[in-house]
Amino acid sequence: xxxxxxxxxxxxxxxxxxxxxxxxxxxxxxxxxxxxxxxxxxxxxxxxxxxxxxxxxxxxxxxxxxxxxxxxxxxxxxxxxxxxxxxxxxxxxxxxxxxxxxxxxxxxxxxxxxxxxxxxxxxxxxxxxxxxxxxxxxxxxxxxxxxxxxxxxxxxxxxxxxxxxxxxxxxxxxxxxxxxxxxxxxxxxxxxxxxxxxxxxxxxxxxxxxxxxxxxxxxxxxxxxxxxxxxxxxxxxxxxxxxxxxxxx
Amino acid sequence: xxxxxxxxxxxxxxxxxxxxxxxxxxxxxxxxxxxxxxxxxxxxxxxxxxxxxxxxxxxxxxxxxxxxxxxxxxxxxxxxxxxxxxxxxxxxxxxxxxxxxxxxxxxxxxxxxxxxxxxxxxxxxxxxxxxxxxxxxxxxxxxxxxxxxxxxxxxxxxxxxxxxxxxxxxxxxxxxxxxxxxxxxxxxxxxxxxxxxxxxxxxxxxxxxxxxxxxxxxxxxxxxxxxxxxxxxxxxxxxxxxxxxxxxxxxxxxxxxxxxxxxxxxxxxxxxxxxxxxxxxxxxxxxxxxxxxxxxxxxxxxxxxxxxxxxxxxxxxxxxxxxxxxxxxxxxxxxxxxxxxxxxxxxxxxxxxxxxxxxxxxxxxxxxxxxxxxxxxxxxxxxxxxxxxxxxxxxxxxxxxxxxxxxxxxxxxxxxxxxxxxxxxxxxxxxxxxxxxxxxxxxxxxxxxxxxxxxxxxxxxxxxxxxxxxxxxxxxxxxxxxxxxxxxxxxxxxxxxxxxxxxxxxxxxxxxxxxxxxxxxxxxxxxxxxxxxxxxxxxxxxxxxxxxxxxxxxxx
Numbered sequence: 001x002x003x004x005x006x007x008x009x010x011x012x013x014x015x016x017x018x019x020x021x022x023x024x025x026x027x028x029x030x031x032x033x034x035x036x037x038x039x040x041x042x043x044x045x046x047x048x049x050x051x052x053x054x055x056x057x058x059x060x061x062x063x064x065x066x067x068x069x070x071x072x073x074x075x076x077x078x079x080x081x082x083x084x085x086x087x088x089x090x091x092x093x094x095x096x097x098x099x100x101x102x103x104x105x106x107x108x109x110x111x112x113x114x115x116x117x118x119x120x121x122x123x124x125x126x127x128x129x130x131x132x133x134x135x136x137x138x139x140x141x142x143x144x145x146x147x148x149x150x151x152x153x154x155x156x157x158x159x160x161x162x163x164x165x166x167x168x169x170x171x172x173x174x175x176x177x178x179x180x181x182x183x184x185x186x187x188x189x190x191x192x193x194x195x196x197x198x199x200x201x202x203x204x205x206x207x208x209x210x211x212x213x214x215x216x217x218x219x220x221x222x223x224x225x226x227x228x229x230x231x232x233x234x235x236x237x238x239x240x241x242x243x244x245x246x247x248x249x
Numbered sequence: 250x251x252x253x254x255x256x257x258x259x260x261x262x263x264x265x266x267x268x269x270x271x272x273x274x275x276x277x278x279x280x281x282x283x284x285x286x287x288x289x290x291x292x293x294x295x296x297x298x299x300x301x302x303x304x305x306x307x308x309x310x311x312x313x314x315x316x317x318x319x320x321x322x323x324x325x326x327x328x329x330x331x332x333x334x335x336x337x338x339x340x341x342x343x344x345x346x347x348x349x350x351x352x353x354x355x356x357x358x359x360x361x362x363x364x365x366x367x368x369x370x371x372x373x374x375x376x377x378x379x380x381x382x383x384x385x386x387x388x389x390x391x392x393x394x395x396x397x398x399x400x401x402x403x404x405x406x407x408x409x410x411x412x413x414x415x416x417x418x419x420x421x422x423x424x425x426x427x428x429x430x431x432x433x434x435x436x437x438x439x440x441x442x443x444x445x446x447x448x449x450x451x452x453x454x455x456x457x458x459x460x461x462x463x464x465x466x467x468x469x470x471x472x473x474x475x476x477x478x479x480x481x482x483x484x485x486x487x488x489x490x491x492x493x494x495x496x497x498x499x500x501x502x503x504x505x506x507x508x509x510x511x512x513x514x515x516x517x518x519x520x521x522x523x524x525x526x527x528x529x530x531x532x533x534x535x536x537x538x539x540x541x542x543x544x545x546x547x548x549x550x551x552x553x554x555x556x557x558x559x560x561x562x563x564x565x566x567x568x569x570x571x572x573x574x575x576x577x578x579x580x581x582x583x584x585x586x587x588x589x590x591x592x593x594x595x596x597x598x599x600x601x602x603x604x605x606x607x608x609x610x611x612x613x614x615x616x617x618x619x620x621x622x623x624x625x626x627x628x629x630x631x632x633x634x635x636x637x638x639x640x641x642x643x644x645x646x647x648x649x650x651x652x653x654x655x656x657x658x659x660x661x662x663x664x665x666x667x668x669x670x671x672x673x674x675x676x677x678x679x680x681x682x683x684x685x686x687x688x689x690x691x692x693x694x695x696x697x698x699x700x701x702x703x704x705x706x707x708x709x710x711x712x713x714x715x716x717x718x719x720x721x722x723x724x725x726x727x728x729x730x731x732x733x734x735x736x737x738x739x740x741x742x743x744x745x746x747x748x749x750x751x752x753x754x755x756x757x758x759x760x761x762x763x764x765x766x767x768x769x770x771x772x773x774x775x776x777x778x779x780x781x782x783x784x785x786x787x788x789x790x791x792x793x794x795x796x797x798x799x800x801x802x803x804x805x
Contacts, residue, residue: 012473015454015464015494018790018797022345025786026326029294032785032793041793049796051488057500061493063796100283123291127785129679130352131292132323140293182328185339185461186468228473 004072004093004195005151006222007181008204009065011232013188014047016063021045023183024067027152029134031124042118044068044149045180052231062232065180065189068116068149069213069221070095076219077108077117085146093195093222094151102145109146113214114221117148151191152178173199194222211236297321303330303742305658305672306344308651308780310391310416310616311459312658312670313340314742317348322677324348324652329461332721334746335664339461346784350635351650351676355782357636358680361645369681372630372644376610377692379628383609385409387685388601388623390416390616392434393659395702396686400614402696403689409608413598414617418458418663421451421565424573425582428757431590432597436755437665440466440479442586444558447482447551449506450566454481454491457564459661471496480558482551484509499551505540507571507765509548510563512537514571514578514762516552523556523578527759530571555579560586570763583755589665592750614685615648619781632685637781647682649674654684657703667747669710671703671739707736716747 024045025032036042045067052060070088071077075095077086085101086108088094109117120143126134134140137154141147159175173193181191192201204210205224212221213236227233268274297320306313314333318326327348331338350356360367362375379385385407387400392413404411415423415433422433429436440446440463451457454467470479472494483495484506492498501509511530515537517523538545555561562581565572581587601621605611608627619637623629631642634650658670683691686699697705710716711732718724718735720743729735739745783791790797 010473012494013468016490016796017342017455017460018794019340019342019345021789021794021796022342022784022786023328025789026345026348030786030789032788034788036788036793038793038795041789043789043793046794047796057498059488061488063493101279103278103282123288126292126349127352127354130349130785131294132321133325133349133352134292134294135318135325136294136297136299136320138294140291142288142291179328182338183340183345185329185337185464186472188468188472226473228475 002091002093002195003193004222006070006093006192006194006201006205006224007178008190008192008201008210008224008226010188010190011062011064011225011227012229013186014063014065014184015186015188016047016049016061017185018047019183019185020065020180020189021047023179024149024152027135027138027154027179029124029138029140030147031126031140033122033125035122040119040121042120042147044116044118044147046116050232050235052235060229060231062227062229064225064236066114066116066213067180067223068095068112069114069219069223070149070151071219071221073218073220076111076113080107080111082107092151092156094153094156095148096150096153097146097148099141099145099147104144104146106146112148113217113219117146120145120147149178155179294325295321299325302675304652304675305670305742305744306340306347307391307656307658307672308344308347308350310659311336311661312668313344313459313461314338314670314744315340315344317652317675319675324351324676330721330742332719333461334719334744335459335661335668336461337465339464341456341460342790343784343787346786347651349784349786350780350782351653353635353782353785355636356650357633357645357647359647363643367644369646369683372646373688373692375628375644376612376630376688379610380407380409380692384607386412386605386608386611386623386625386627387614388412388414388611388617388621389614390414390601390618390621391614392598393595395657395699395706396614396684398702399686399689399696399699400612403693406693406696410599412601412603414601414621416662417451417567420568421572422588422663423568424570424763425588425755425757426597428573428577428759429582429755431755432595434598434660434662435591435594437589437591437663438562438564439586439589439665440562441665443479443560443562444586445480445482445555445561447555447561447563448484448491448495448566449510449563449569449572450483450485451564452489452491452566453483453564454494455489457491458663462661462664467494482554499547500542502540502542504768505542506565506768507569508532508537508540509543510569510571510575511762511765512541512548513552513555514575516549517556517578520549520552522552523580527574527577528762530574530762560584562587569766571765574759574763577757577759582757583753585752588755589752590750590754591660591665591667592747593667612685612689613642632688633781634682635780635782646685646688647680648684649678649682650676652676653678653682655700655703656684657699657706666749667716669706669739669745669747670743671707673740704736707739708732710745711735716745719744719746 083101085098159171163171181189192199210224300319304315313336314330316328329338329340401411419433422436426433471477481495482497483492486503511532605625610628612630615632629642630644632648652675714727720738
C-alpha cells in the first residue's frame with residue numbers, strides 16, 4: 001500500500017521556540033556558515049512570526065513553521081525542473097530533491113509558492129573537527145544546488161531497512177518521524193500517513209479547523225495547519241507572506 | 250573523394266544534431282554535476298553504524314533527558330528522551346546542536362595564565378600555594394552534584410567558603426527561603442496541580458524551569474483548548490512568546506510588576522476575597538492603577554479572576570518579594586498547586602553574588618555562567634570548556650565539554666519533586682582536560698572523588714527503597730534487586746524520581762508587606778544557557794531567520 005506522508009501543525013500550540021529549525025538542520029547536515037544571512041541561509045524549515053497587525057493590548061502573534069508542503073498535484077517544482085532532479089515519490093508522496101541531478105538553475109525556487117526552497121550558495125564547511133559530528137545517514141550537499149525539506153528521507157530509509165531486516169514489507173510507523181516533529185516540545189508538529197483514514201494525523205487533517213496555505217492553487221499540499229484563532233485563519237487564507245513580520249528570501 | 254568545406258560543415262552540423270539524441274552530453278552534464286559535489290575538501294560523514302544512547306544534558310542544571318546518536322565514539326545527533334519523567338522529550342533549541350559544541354573554535358584546549366599558555370602542573374602548584382596562604386571561595390553553578398560535595402569538603406577543610414550561583418528560577422524562590430527557613434533548593438513549584446498561573450514576566454513557555462515540564466503541562470492542559478485546566482495569565486510590557494500563547498496577555502508599564510502585585514493584594518484584602526490577612530501594602534489601588542497604566546476596575550477584575558479558579562500561583566521573573574507575598578495571601582505557599590517543599594531538605598547555600606570579604610583565591614566551576622564575575626581582588630581560577638572572551642580570571646582551565654565526563658544529575662531548580670540521574674562520559678576527548686573536582690582531588694587526595702560519591706549515592710538510593718525508577722517503564726525502587734542493577738539502569742539513562750511531599754510543612758507569615766525590589770529581567774533558555782558559546786546551528790535562529798534576537802553577550 002502506498003503512503004501519503006504529511007503533517008498537521010497546530011499553530012495554537014507553537015511557541016516559536018525554534019527547536020524544529022535546529023533539529024532539522026542537525027539531522028540533515030545543513031551547515032551554519034558565517035556569511036549566510038536571512039536571504040542566503042539554508043533553512044529547510046523556517047518558523048515565521050506573524051501578527052494580527054493591531055497595536056497595544058490588541059496585538060496578537062502566532063508562529064507559522066514553513067517548509068516544503070509536498071504538493072501532490074501538478075507539483076510546481078517538478079513541472080519546471082529541466083533536469084528531472086525533483087520528483088514525487090509514488091510510494092510515499094514525498095517530493096524528492098536529487099542534488100546530484102540539480103544544475104542550480106533555481107526555476108524550482110521561483111515556481112515554489114511557499115518559498116520553501118533554498119539555494120546552496122557556498123561550499124558546506126564546518127569548523128575543524130566538527131565534521132565528526134555529522135549525521136552519517138545524510139550526505140552533504142555541494143554548493144550550486146537547491147535544497148528543501150524531504151521529510152527526513154534518511155529516517156525513512158532506516159525504517160525501511162529495519163522492516164526489511166525483520167522480513168516485513170511495511171515500516172512500523174513508530175520508526176519514522178521527521179526530526180522537526182520529534183523535536184517539537186509541545187507536540188504542535190504531528191506527522192503521519194494521510195492516506196490512512198485511521199491515522200490520527202489524517203483525521204486531524206480532515207477536521208474543520210485544519211487548513212492549508214494557498215490551497216486555492218490546487219496543488220494539494222500535504223502540509224496542513226490548525227488554529228482556532230479566527231485572525232490566524234483569516235491571515236492564512238489571505239496571504240501569510242504579506243502580513244509576515246519576517247521577510248525572507 | 251574530395252572533402253569540401255561544405256561536406257565538413259554538413260558533417261559537423263549532423264554530428265552536433267546527432268549528439269543531442271545520444272546520452273553523451275547528458276551523461277557528461279550529470280557526471281559534472283556529481284563530480285562537482287564530491288570535491289575532496291567537502292566533508293562527508295563517516296559511513297559507520299549509529300548507536301543510540303540515553304543520557305542527560307549537563308549544560309545547565311535543568312538536566313533534560315537526551316537521546317544521543319553515537320557513531321565511532323562521537324555524538325552525531327541529539328534529541329529529547331520522550332520517556333523522561335520531567336523533560337518529556339523536550340530540549341531547549343540550543344540543545345539540539347549541543348553535540349557540535351565540543352568542536353567549537355572557541356573550545357578551551359590549554360591552560361592559560363593571564364593570557365599566556367601554561368600547564369596543569371603550574372596551575373596545580375599555584376592553587377595549592379594559594380589555598381595554603383589563605384581562604385578559598387569555590388563557586389558552583391550546579392549544586393547537589395557529586396562534584397559539589399568535593400567543593401564543599403575542600404572549602405570546609407581549608408577554612409574556605411562554598412557558594413552557589415542561583416539562576417532566575419531559584420532567585421524567584423529566594424523570598425520563601427528567608428520567610429520559611431527552607432532553602433531554595435528544597436522548594437519547588439507544583440505546577441501539575443495549578444489551575445490559574447499568573448506570571449509577572451516569567452518566560453514560562455520560553456525555557457523557564459525545565460522546558461519540557463512546563464511546555465508539556467501547557468500543551469496538554471491549555472494549548473488550543475477552549476476551557477483549559479491550566480490558565481496562564483501573562484503580565485508583561487511587550488508581546489513575548491509566552492504572552493503570545495498565554496490565555497490572557499495583560500500589558501503593563503515597564504517595571505510596574507511589583508506595584509500590580511501589591512495592588513492585587515490590596516483588592517484581595519479589601520474585598521475579603523482571601524481568608525488570610527497579612528500586613529496590608531502601603532500602595533493604594535489608584536496608585537497601582539497609575540503605575541501600571543491600568544484602570545482600577547481592571548485590577549479588581551484580575552484579583553477576582555485569581556480567586557475564581559484555585560489553586561492560583563504567581564511566578565515572578567526574578568527575585569520579587571511582593572509577588573511572593575501575593576502567593577502568601579493567596580494561600581499558595583505550602584499548598585497543592587503552589588510552592589511546595591521537597592521530601593529531602595538540603596542545607597542553605599551562600600549565594601555567589603554575596604560580597605567576598607577575604608579570600609586568597611576564588612575557584613569558579615565550569616557550570617557558572619561565563620559573565621559572572623566575582624567582586625574580589627583574589628586570584629581567580631576559572632574552569633570552562635569554552636572561552637567566552639574577555640575575563641577577569643587569572644587562570645583559564647579547560648574543563649570537560651558536552652558529555653565528556655561522568656557526572657550525576659540532581660534535581661532541576663524549581664521542580665516539586667526530587668530526581669536523580671547519571672550522565673556517563675559518552676564522548677571521547679582529544680586533549681588534556683580536568684573538571685574542577687578532579688583538579689581539587691589532585692591537590693588533596695583525601696577528598697572523595699566524584700565517581701566514588703556517585704556510586705555511594707546509588708547505594709543510598711537502593712538502601713532507602715523509596716521512589717520510582719523511570720527506565721523508561723516505571724519500576725518501584727523496592728523492586729530493584731541490587732545496587733548493581735540500579736547503577737546499570739541509571740548509566741543507561743534511567744531517572745529516579747522521589748515521592749512527592751504531602752502539602753503543608755511550609756509555614757510562612759509576613760510581619761510586614763515587603764518593599765518593592767529593583768526590577769530585574771527574566772531569563773529564558775537563551776539566558777540560562779551556561780556555556781559561553783552557542784552551537785553554530787544557533788545561527789538558524791539568530792541570523793538565517795529573524796525568529797529571535799541574538800543574546801548580546803553570547804558568541805555564536
